[in-house]
Amino acid sequence: MATDKIVLVTGATGMQGGAVVDALLDKGFKTRALVRDTNSAAARALAERGVETCQGSFDDVASLEAAMDGAYGVFSMQNVSLPDDPDSELRHGANLVDAARKTGVQVFVHTSVARAGRQSEFAGWSEGRWYEGYWNGKSGVNDIVRASGLPNWVIIKPAYMLENFLPPKVSFMYPGFGGKVIETAMSADARLDVVSATDVGRFAAAAFADPARFSGEEIDLAAAKVTMGEMAKFISDATGVSVSAHSFAPDDLVAKGYMPGLVDSQVWATVEGYQVDLDRAASFGVDLESPEAWAKRNSTRFQFDPN
Numbered sequence: 001m002a003t004d005k006i007v008l009v010t011g012a013t014g015m016q017g018g019a020v021v022d023a024l025l026d027k028g029f030k031t032r033a034l035v036r037d038t039n040s041a042a043a044r045a046l047a048e049r050g051v052e053t054c055q056g057s058f059d060d061v062a063s064l065e066a067a068m069d070g071a072y073g074v075f076s077m078q079n080v081s082l083p084d085d086p087d088s089e090l091r092h093g094a095n096l097v098d099a100a101r102k103t104g105v106q107v108f109v110h111t112s113v114a115r116a117g118r119q120s121e122f123a124g125w126s127e128g129r130w131y132e133g134y135w136n137g138k139s140g141v142n143d144i145v146r147a148s149g150l151p152n153w154v155i156i157k158p159a160y161m162l163e164n165f166l167p168p169k170v171s172f173m174y175p176g177f178g179g180k181v182i183e184t185a186m187s188a189d190a191r192l193d194v195v196s197a198t199d200v201g202r203f204a205a206a207a208f209a210d211p212a213r214f215s216g217e218e219i220d221l222a223a224a225k226v227t228m229g230e231m232a233k234f235i236s237d238a239t240g241v242s243v244s245a246h247s248f249a250p251d252d253l254v255a256k257g258y259m260p261g262l263v264d265s266q267v268w269a270t271v272e273g274y275q276v277d278l279d280r281a282a283s284f285g286v287d288l289e290s291p292e293a294w295a296k297r298n299s300t301r302f303q304f305d306p307n
């Protein structure tokens with residue numbers, strides 16, 4: 001059903017933000033996107049679909065306020081801080097929340113990550129075993145949203161994104177994937193909580209459509225828990241290409257050229273993991289796509305080496 005309500009989407013040219021745009025357009029919302037350059041190919045593609053594009057930056061508060069002028073809702077997403085600017089995620093989250101307050105935004109939906117805010121529970125956290133900057137940035141923005149005083153706020157906390165198995169991310173996440181192998185430092189029986197970007201988009205759109213049902217909720221989001229062997233089978237069945245999964249010692253993967261930080265995240269997935277309550281995630285009435293169905297839907301997007 002068409003509506004006059006405007007929702008501003010940050011990260012609209014990316015994976016999650018793009019899925020939110022899709023879901024909002026499906027629900028008939030007037031959709032607006034914050035972009036760095038309205039003349040970029042990605043911005044023009046959004047405009048061709050009827051999305052209003054507004055040029056702005058998280059560090060330019062005036063541009064954020066201008067982009068939110070008349071907006072009913074905001075979808076909030078910030079990039080992870082980089083070493084040369086370790087506070088950027090917190091700063092950008094705070095700027096977006098401040099602009100939303102000043103412009104009278106009614107519904108603020110923020111995307112984070114499952115278990116953000118619970119990192120002190122991780123084995124070895126006090127010894128600095130895991131990437132503190134990542135987790136503290138995510139949980140810090142959650143704290144800002146929670147304390148915002150906005151009329152309606154929702155924090156969606158996706159687990160592992162299935163789109164990491166697709167280009168362009170797969171070449172970094174799984175360098176051996178083109179050779180039809182999923183190589184990780186996860187144990188063979190470790191189960192990874194997974195969710196599609198499409199589901200993130202549909203959850204966000206549902207929250208904008210029915211804020212009373214979602215307001216004040218923090219939702220760890222996953223559709224299933226899968227081993228890498230199961231994921232390989234889903235992809236094999238969907239594509240007709242035989243894909244296998246192999247576990248390696250962390251040092252062996254690093255020796256093969258895998259990024260140490262990536263390998264550490266796979267070890268974390270075995271030692272800790274996202275620990276999503278699947279029943280609670282399913283209780284909000286938004287149908288979640290199984291990884292098997294997701295693989296079938298995306299069967300033509302997987303890329304393998306020709307030989």
